[in-house]
Amino acid sequence: MTTMTDTPGGPSLPQERRLVTEVPGPKSQELMGRKRSTVADGVGTVMPVFARRAGGGVLEDVDGNSFIDFGSGIAVTSVGNSAEAVVRRATAQLESFTHTCAMVTPYEPYVEVCEELARLTPGDHAKKSALFNSGAEAVENAVKIARVHTKRQAVVVFDHGYHGRTNLTMALTSKDMPYKHGFGPFAPEIYRVPVAYPFRWLTGPENCAEEAAAQAIDQITKQVGVDNVAAVVIEPVLGEGGFIEPAKGFLPRIAEFARENGIVFVADEIQSGFCRTGQWFACEDEGIVPDLITTAKGIAGGLPLAAVTGRAEIMDAVHAGGLGGTYGGNPVACAAALGSIETMREQDLAGRARRIEEVMKPRLQKMAEQYPVIGEVRGRGAMLAIELVKPGTKDPHPEATAALAKACHQEGLLVLTTGTYGNVMRFLPPLVIGENLLEEGLDVLEGALSRL
Incomplete structure (x- = not known):
């Protein structure tokens, strides 16, 4: 048919x-x-x-x-490549203006997107957002925010993780070729620990979650020191690492460890977010409420937009002018995001x-x-x-x-x-x-x- x-x-x-x-x-x-x-x-x-x-x-x-x-532009065009609401809203915004810079003269679509993110992301606490252009920018800014909030420097990431192509996010990423090869030296104070990869866990999938969490926490405690860690950053479903679902129980244990030690738990939902896994965000599967959540890809139906959303007290730790960028939260991309969210909700x-x-x-x-x-x-x-x-x-x-x-x-x-x-x-x-x-x-x- x-x-x-x-x-x-x-x-x-x-x-x-x-x-x-x-x-x-x-x-x-x-x-x-x-x-x-x-x-x-x-x-x-x-x-x-x-x-x-x-x-x-x-x-x-x-x-x-x-x-x-079967690719959706790498999980970007979840609502289709030309969704009616995305085209309608983006076209209307194009006819009004394409850019003023949100840091110079702000505009309503930026605020509307942040309001939607506060409603949609996990948790009923007060939330705020900052908008950017790409997933890598979002992750990089999440690290900046966590460092200012905690007054610590170390960042913990996980084996098989992918977080972007900027210098800092390459340092966070596990895979050498093609993402890191020849591009160093990379940003310091990045520490990598095991992830619960059931298919490849040496003692089998049954003990994977418990053993992987214990190893990760042991390495953080011994090699980094919990008082030095600003953030742990993890994809609830690891994307470029191979669509790895960490064994059930692993993510909640890591989130609990972070909470007990004043560490900011960052869920990188750039590939898994916005309905892709059958929920608005993949971390909802085990009831995880991250301190910060990074989004991009599916957020705007194909236009470049990214966000960091998190607890208001963490987001507000950064001084005025410390977050932003010339194109961050572009009005046309924001309008497209509102159309994308409208489509996801209504359909x-x-x-x-x-x-x-x-x-x-x-x-x-x-x-x-x-x-x-x-x-x-x-x-x-x-x-x-x-x-x-x-x-x-x-x-x-x-x-x-x-x-x-x-x-x-x-x-x-x-x-x-x-x-x-x-x-x-x-x-x-x-x-x-x-x-x-x-x-x-x-x-x-x-x-x-x-x-x-």
Whole structure:
């Protein structure tokens, strides 16, 4: 069944997979040649096709090929690439003004976004927010705020974590290639401790949460000193590390340890937030109320916006003028965020993410039973993954992962790889995708697995 989605500025976009040329097609190949001539080689490309239109659950390239989208621009276009409320609100704001700088003459959309964040984020305490451009900026500013509030310097992060590409957030990130390689020296006073990764915990998943928390706390106490720690920063579901769900009980124990020792607990919800895991925020799964929460990606339907939201007394610790940036909380991006939140609320996209899991996870588990290259299926909501291993072992198999992704791309399914070892395929479909496209995308994946 083909459905249609409204695409502003053009005809409706058929919700179908369609291949009319080889992948990449001739127009994409020509554009790739131009890209190689003028764009730095360090700006990589996952799939060598150039987008022309996108919406609903598909992306159409300049050659007329239509791909099922299991990537959402890395969890950004959760409401679709051209959601009506996002386009309507952003267009109205564009017609009023594009920029004044919130630090020079503020505007209502900035305040409205902060009001929404205070309502939506976990906890009923008084909250305040500051808006920025990217997830890395949000994490970096969360560290700044925590340091001022605690008058301490050390920051604790976790193995397999990813927090951004600035100098400080590279220091917080675990993975060398491609994020850190050759870019040092990095910011000091960063300490890395174990995370509860059930699939790879040496003594097995049963004891993972308790043992990992004990090891992490022991290392912090002995190697750093609790009185020196300003913040612990963790993703409730680790994104670039491989969509790792820490074993149940691990996150609450770390949050409790932080609270007992005056340490700011920062939940990095940049990839997992805004309905992606079936709740507004992933930390709600175990009832965790972070001191600070960082958001970006899905917040604004594709426009650049990020936020730090937290306890008012912590956020207000910073002196006037200490937070901000020229473009932080851009009015058009704020308007888009209000449209994105409107869409999520009115269409119950958290519920839609849970339905996506109900459709996808059983089929992925069935594939895992049939194909031993799949070591584990994991994730929640519309943030799902398969970890690929050499059959009969838990040895990472990045070669198979890359080959599988390429095979899917050739057949019209946009997928992304991830993981510390490069051996995880992640699935991040738009929350508005049709179930027929979900099923067809899984058919493509299964066909590629069978051929490989």
